[in-house]
Amino acid sequence: MTSWGAPPPPPQLWWVLALALALAAEPGRKVQIGVRRRPEACGVRSRRGDLLHMHYTGHLEDGSQFDSSRSRDQPFVFSLGTGQVIKGWDQGLLGMCEGEKRKLVIPPELGYGDRGAPPKIPGGAVLIFEVELLKIERRPEL
Numbered sequence: 001m002t003s004w005g006a007p008p009p010p011p012q013l014w015w016v017l018a019l020a021l022a023l024a025a026e027p028g029r030k031v032q033i034g035v036r037r038r039p040e041a042c043g044v045r046s047r048r049g050d051l052l053h054m055h056y057t058g059h060l061e062d063g064s065q066f067d068s069s070r071s072r073d074q075p076f077v078f079s080l081g082t083g084q085v086i087k088g089w090d091q092g093l094l095g096m097c098e099g100e101k102r103k104l105v106i107p108p109e110l111g112y113g114d115r116g117a118p119p120k121i122p123g124g125a126v127l128i129f130e131v132e133l134l135k136i137e138r139r140p141e142l
Helices: 011-025 087-092
Strands: 032-037 051-060 065-068 076-079 101-106 127-137
Touching: 087 101, 087 127
Parallel strands: none
Antiparallel strands: 032 101, 051 065, 051 076, 051 127, 101 127
């Protein structure tokens, strides 16, 4: 009997629970989000389906830059949560305010995976992005 009076779970359940906890604790499975600057007033936060206008700079862990919208002086525009960008962006840009800046550290499985994006992004690369949300265009709800 357990301390709360119930019979103990079968031994197989312990293995399943241990495996689930190990997988959940495995490093590199989630986007690390650091808020660099958040505006005092935030009337609208980004959500799935919004059209976002972003500036970004992407680096590898060694510090080498692989892309930047700032160097082109052209914001990047895309629909959030619809698969137009890597999964790490679809996750890491949710809930942002216009004018907010974040640092995203994206593990390979939420970026370009083992194949990478040659020639600038090798397979298995962790991606580091400095992002700024310039504008949210809210799509009318259906």
